[in-house]
Amino acid sequence: MTILRTATGLSLAAGLLASTAVAASAEDYTFRVWAGGSGPVDDYRTIAIEMAADILEREAAIRGEELTITIEGRTSFDGWDGFKQAVTLAAEAGDAPEILATSHTDIAPWSQAGIIVPVEDYVNLDAWPLNDIFPNLMDIGSFGGTVWGIPQDSESRPFFFWKEHMRAIGYSDAEIDALPAAVQNGEYTLQNVLEDAVAMQEAGVVEPGYGFYPRVSNGPDYWQFYLAFGGTIEEDGQLVFDSAAMQDFYQFFADAVDAGITRQNHIGTPWDQWYSEVASGRAGLWHGGTWHYARYTGREGLEDFFNTIQFTLIPAGDEDGAANTITHPLMYLITEQGDEDKHQIAAELVTIASEPRINTLHAIRSAHLSIARSQSDIDLFSNDRWASEATERLLPYASAQPNNTDFGVYIDVMWSNLEATWTGRKTAEEAVADAEAELVATLGDAITIR
Amino acid sequence: MTSRQLGFLFLTPASLFIVMFFLAPVLLTVVFSFTNMSTATGITGGAWQVNPGAMRRLAIVHEEPDLAEALQVQAYVVDDLALASLSNAGQRQALIDELEAELIGQTFASRREIARAIRNLDNRPRSTREVNALATSFERSLVGNRYETEASLFAAIAAKGLALTPDQAEAVAEATWTGWTWTTENFERMVRVPDTFTIFLNTIFYVFTTLIFFNTGFALILAITTHYMPEGPAGWFRSIWLLPRVLPAVLYVLMWKWLAWDTGFLSSLLGQFGVPPRNWMLNDAASAWTFVIIINGTVGASMGMLIFASAIKAIPQQIFYASEVDGASRWQQIRHIILPQLKWPILFITTYQSLSLLTSFEHILLATDGGPGGVTEVWALHAYHTALSNYAGNLAYGYGAALALVLVVIGLVLSIAYLFFFDFKALVRPPRIER
Numbered sequence: 001m002t003i004l005r006t007a008t009g010l011s012l013a014a015g016l017l018a019s020t021a022v023a024a025s026a027e028d029y030t031f032r033v034w035a036g037g038s039g040p041v042d043d044y045r046t047i048a049i050e051m052a053a054d055i056l057e058r059e060a061a062i063r064g065e066e067l068t069i070t071i072e073g074r075t076s077f078d079g080w081d082g083f084k085q086a087v088t089l090a091a092e093a094g095d096a097p098e099i100l101a102t103s104h105t106d107i108a109p110w111s112q113a114g115i116i117v118p119v120e121d122y123v124n125l126d127a128w129p130l131n132d133i134f135p136n137l138m139d140i141g142s143f144g145g146t147v148w149g150i151p152q153d154s155e156s157r158p159f160f161f162w163k164e165h166m167r168a169i170g171y172s173d174a175e176i177d178a179l180p181a182a183v184q185n186g187e188y189t190l191q192n193v194l195e196d197a198v199a200m201q202e203a204g205v206v207e208p209g210y211g212f213y214p215r216v217s218n219g220p221d222y223w224q225f226y227l228a229f230g231g232t233i234e235e236d237g238q239l240v241f242d243s244a245a246m247q248d249f250y251q252f253f254a255d256a257v258d259a260g261i262t263r264q265n266h267i268g269t270p271w272d273q274w275y276s277e278v279a280s281g282r283a284g285l286w287h288g289g290t291w292h293y294a295r296y297t298g299r300e301g302l303e304d305f306f307n308t309i310q311f312t313l314i315p316a317g318d319e320d321g322a323a324n325t326i327t328h329p330l331m332y333l334i335t336e337q338g339d340e341d342k343h344q345i346a347a348e349l350v351t352i353a354s355e356p357r358i359n360t361l362h363a364i365r366s367a368h369l370s371i372a373r374s375q376s377d378i379d380l381f382s383n384d385r386w387a388s389e390a391t392e393r394l395l396p397y398a399s400a401q402p403n404n405t406d407f408g409v410y411i412d413v414m415w416s417n418l419e420a421t422w423t424g425r426k427t428a429e430e431a432v433a434d435a436e437a438e439l440v441a442t443l444g445d446a447i448t449i450r
Numbered sequence: 451m452t453s454r455q456l457g458f459l460f461l462t463p464a465s466l467f468i469v470m471f472f473l474a475p476v477l478l479t480v481v482f483s484f485t486n487m488s489t490a491t492g493i494t495g496g497a498w499q500v501n502p503g504a505m506r507r508l509a510i511v512h513e514e515p516d517l518a519e520a521l522q523v524q525a526y527v528v529d530d531l532a533l534a535s536l537s538n539a540g541q542r543q544a545l546i547d548e549l550e551a552e553l554i555g556q557t558f559a560s561r562r563e564i565a566r567a568i569r570n571l572d573n574r575p576r577s578t579r580e581v582n583a584l585a586t587s588f589e590r591s592l593v594g595n596r597y598e599t600e601a602s603l604f605a606a607i608a609a610k611g612l613a614l615t616p617d618q619a620e621a622v623a624e625a626t627w628t629g630w631t632w633t634t635e636n637f638e639r640m641v642r643v644p645d646t647f648t649i650f651l652n653t654i655f656y657v658f659t660t661l662i663f664f665n666t667g668f669a670l671i672l673a674i675t676t677h678y679m680p681e682g683p684a685g686w687f688r689s690i691w692l693l694p695r696v697l698p699a700v701l702y703v704l705m706w707k708w709l710a711w712d713t714g715f716l717s718s719l720l721g722q723f724g725v726p727p728r729n730w731m732l733n734d735a736a737s738a739w740t741f742v743i744i745i746n747g748t749v750g751a752s753m754g755m756l757i758f759a760s761a762i763k764a765i766p767q768q769i770f771y772a773s774e775v776d777g778a779s780r781w782q783q784i785r786h787i788i789l790p791q792l793k794w795p796i797l798f799i800t801t802y803q804s805l806s807l808l809t810s811f812e813h814i815l816l817a818t819d820g821g822p823g824g825v826t827e828v829w830a831l832h833a834y835h836t837a838l839s840n841y842a843g844n845l846a847y848g849y850g851a852a853l854a855l856v857l858v859v860i861g862l863v864l865s866i867a868y869l870f871f872f873d874f875k876a877l878v879r880p881p882r883i884e885r
Contacts, residue, residue: 103843109488109844420824438644
């Protein structure tokens, strides 16, 4: 977006008027599409844009125009860190890729920096397929009343139970089947998680440190535990640090370590090892993402997911909090790279890529959830038990992390102090005091401390 | 051209090189460290933007909540002024007439709504892009727009019908500026953040333990032992110790990880004796430090070994022969011949390696990434994490640079302390015979 949108709009309106009878001219465009956080099964994040380019070229050909679009997709980065470094440094050097598939939390800082342009300048939000996308997902792509991104996928982060181990500590099949409801009602809480994990270890069905086997690195998942104890991340655009909820959340992980159900040196366990362990029944209880289904049943060779693993919301921590889950949808964002014509084509590409049939290819291949209502009418989607059950059980209760320029600092402070508590370097109380001091020193008035 | 000028001319390429690659980075670090630069502010400039963060600052820091609310109201107004502008810009008269007939005087809360209304017109533009552009030309809201100059922001505010007092104007300009500003807050923050002191102590521990036990101590042992070995095996031995240095860091650390992982070599071996498997590298503070220091030490020891070995070679053989004739033991040779001759190389290695350890973090990043729980987070790694790693895409260049600047200052202080401690003046003093 440039100087003054109104002025730009005016001149563009006039310019377009002059060129309404577009001469049949040959146009060549190259778009680099970078997709962060992508594994081998997430290749449709860029392939969908290639398919969209093909459709756009054909549409142009039918209009008698010659349009050639080259897509250079890239999904391989050194984790999220490597991706974000690559994008921000390329943008500083004036050489950003034209289209990004990235976390919605990047919208706040990157829109302020002028790295991205609002996608709503170039699309018709009232037309298909964009009017078919779930409104709450469109809201997650909005910041300050402007739609900056188009949802690329959606997901949610469930809690998992290894059914056989649950049976071994006395749960009946009926009780296991009733777990999702029990978690949702707040009858089964994180306190039960601690107890069941201890029981599994005492029964000898899992080794010490494998009762509760959490995510091994920083990520949105950990906010779910803060929410489970009644925490608030943001209220009316203002970040909130709820010290009581944060302390309960830290204490929960300290208790898990003390009880020996989670290893003190768990953080930093290689992901490959973690996946193979949870998909083979070495762990009793754990949490992950809906996309893990693809990994468990694919690379890890788990044959009968539904008879082996139960999944629920993240249980409530105490009476202040509630069972919850976080969705962390990726967004297609258009960068400021190139001129208005290029932005326009990029926006058309991501719009076409969001059509239900194309998006379903990504959703099912990578075990993500749907972005649009009509995807449930597509056989590929509706015939997939995981996609439909996970959508139904989790997505209605999903919240998202905030789009806030200062949220990055909050994430880092939350994580480093959780790590310090987990490894025993600080008590939960000390960690919360340090986190509070650091947030006040760093963000000042931009965060409310409760 | 005089020969003096010619001399300067010859020096130009080297001077440019020094300025670009030596002075500029330090100067830029100093400049960055006194700013609040981040991904959000950008490095090369900024604009004025009414975004939620800016409005929060206006409401809370500048205590103008009503103004912030007013600025955030979105409105698209179809009025005579906007229609006249469209006419001047050459828009179709039929469309303008229809807009006037159907929509004049109407206000819409979002572009989406006015775009809907435009799409209902008979003379509507065909493409989405034209509709959006037309809708935007009625915009009276500021939200999300980037204004490249302060004047254009104030013009837009005036067009919205808001009159600002000079104080309000100043507050709005300050709150909406997206670029970086000068500040000393980075240093204040560093002092106030509780973990800074822990990271400082970690750094001191890491640098001096690695330096004393490996980069100087073990290097000295290697150099002296190879001195007393036959030439052939000594050469081989030294070459082997160079391997950690010449191997790519990623590969080298990966091998250590294979050794230390809970499914790795150590765990498998110890498993035979009933020790439960664990990730030895991240097991606890002691094991993490042990690995970090050994990994960095084995990489660093080779350089000292080479320097010390060549310095020992430079000691005239006759001195050793004479001492042996006098019946000196190996230890006496080391104590009275080798070590005194190595004073200058030891100063060099100590200075050079402590500076290099202070700033090197790549092996720690790859091995423990500062874990477990931040126990191996050293200053340089912390600066890297701050400046180049953020989960929500907002890299803190300014604070990262401030952290790096502290390293530059510590490096300078240490260098001066070493020169004083090793009596550098005495080392470079001309021999008495030349005085």
